Amino acid sequence: MVTKLILFDTYLYQLFFLFVMEPKNLTQMLTDKNTFSFSKLKYKYGEENFSEYLTILSDFFYRKVPLENFSGQKFVYSPAQVQIVSQSLKQLMRNYSGEKYGMKAMEDEIISTLSIEKIDTKRESVREILNGKAPQSQNEEKAYGIKRGLDFISDPANQITVENLRKLYQITINDFLEPDVKLPPDLLYRNDAVYVVGSSGHSVHSGLAVEKLPAYINQLIRFIDDDHDEIDQVLKSAMIHYDFAYIHPYFDGNGRMARLLQLWYLVQKGYTSALFIPFSLFINQNKTGYYKSFKLISENQTETGIPDMTPFLHFFTQNVFSQFENYNVNEDLLMRFKTVLEAGQMTKKEQELFQFVLSHYGTNEFSTKDLEKDYRNVAYATVRTFVLKFEEMGLLKSHKYGARVKYSIKE
Template sequence: MKKPYTPRGLPPKNIEWADHIPLIAQANAALARYDGILETMVNPGLLLSPLTTQEAVLSSRIEGTQATLEEVLEFEADPVRKIEPSKHADIQEIINYRTAINRAVDLLKKRPICLNLILELHGILMDSVRGANKSRGQFRKIQNWIGPPGCSIEDASFIPPSPDALPAALDAWEKYIHSEEKDRLAQLAVVKAQFELIHPFLDGNGRIGRMLIPLFLFEKKILSAPMFYLSDYLERNRAQYYQALNSISEHEDWNGWIRFFLTALAEQAMENTKKARAVLKLYEKMKREVPAITRSQYAVQAIDTLFYRPIFSTTDFITDSKIPKFTAFRILSELEGKGILNVLREGRGRKASILVFNELIEITEHIG
């Protein structure tokens, strides 16, 4: 049987800094280009809201959920509609992920990344979902292990540190986040990996670890907004992702992990830039077309509401946009008539229609 992993001191002693310079430069340049797009957005939180939800979808998919972006947004537009219990559970996990990262953004305005912040995020992430009974919002007090579903500790592929070793490991990890390092991106690679190796929770470690990425980039002022979506790359390269992490625990191969992580940052920053540019281009297009179609003083409110929630009920549109009811219905009818909006489900009786802004969904899921 494997022994529990013993975290080494931070920073790792064997980082080959000179070898990483080309990738560090590439990742920093790609992130700077992406941040340039963020800085041109008046409200990136609103415009990139669907991308934040898609990040929640993909990060949760790495852990086994199957729900899609459309299914999540459609559920939020009509939460009383009956769906399979397993699908409902998947969707709730995704919504919790998005709620946690939005909460983290608020918390970072008052305090830096710290263990108490991590505990609060975990409490939100695991609220009323599978694993909610596994010490939600608390660091574990028992041994956990990783392996095939249902395996015993004897057959585990990885055994995290023992509960007695957690306090010291987490304290060192927290201190390292706020230490000065030769490069912030390599430091983030170490922060992310060490958290997952410590595995301080009984469930939700991977999702919290991935959440740390945009929060760190924002706190260290590498990005002007905490909006970076790495789960797409990690989900597509899942086998390499886990292999690189395992190589740290088995061979202390921090350099292999840092290479993988810097490559992920650089490539995903380029993909995120394409998506953000496409969203911004669509927003500018809507700012020309919607006022011309509707001739309404509420055109900008309508556009912002569509970008915030691209699948919605007519009732939610009225509430979110704060546009008077009859004017809102007229705007929606005119946008549907011009093909900007499509009906997903017709309303019946008191049940509101569900509409979709397909062009934004297409960018969110397929551009890049």
């Protein structure tokens, strides 16, 4: 009887708020194009409507996250406003290659994660670095650092700990920094204040105070280790990305580290195909929206006093996770490959070559000369036999350009 009364009271409580605020206004505010910009919502719908809207969000939409802002308040987010596309999860759970990461995907990842920070690198240079060539310039060193970071996080034995986070920073960023910003060997994090400067030249964010860094990073590690918080793991990866960038524990390279940490978390949770999808490529395609989502969280907090991560999570669901199905190989091709493999219709070398094609070229075209050069330990005759046989089996498709022929996986 007591349970029924509580449920009834809760129902009346919900009705009370929905009655105070017109349902039409609530729907309009939830679906408004500026729904994540609270200052614009307040201006458009008025102080009273906005106040009621915020009460409804707080009572019925928000869910707390066990991470704190710099004032010690728990972050929140609105699960109803950040739906995960189911197809994205299927893509992340697949691992169709014997490689530790997709070469084509990580080529895009390296170029894009550096481009986000206005570091220009040539595609050919990145490709050569991924194939083992030593860096020849400062920008190539930065690309090489990301490659080393990918090698580190792709190893499941490298768990996410405070010590391994420091190792990742060392091999990815710190080894290639100028002496005045390099982290000394005895320090885990920066030892002075840091400011993020916007395009206008003004500070747009101040990193966490140095004395609080150990406690906040430890809090983030506990959040990463907690498998019982009932937060969708793919969505949680974006929360980890945001929190690390928000804390800003280093003088330089925080953005690159935040993006690597997101991938690292997904790999640790079994989503190994995260390393076959270039997250940063999709971020870079809407870099303005990426930075705007960071900014909205702090602007909204100034407006409401509530640290709400939803704008950043919404950016990821709309601009990153939703793009996976357009990047990866389709299910039909993988099933055809599996059928042919199980029927014993290909040699081990042919299997390795096809896995290499998936990893190295993705959906891009390649020539027999490209495959011979990139795969290295293979004779041209073997490559030629491979492409003809796999085209006949419906796994590859040829493209004629006059006397030249290129191939791609058959979608």
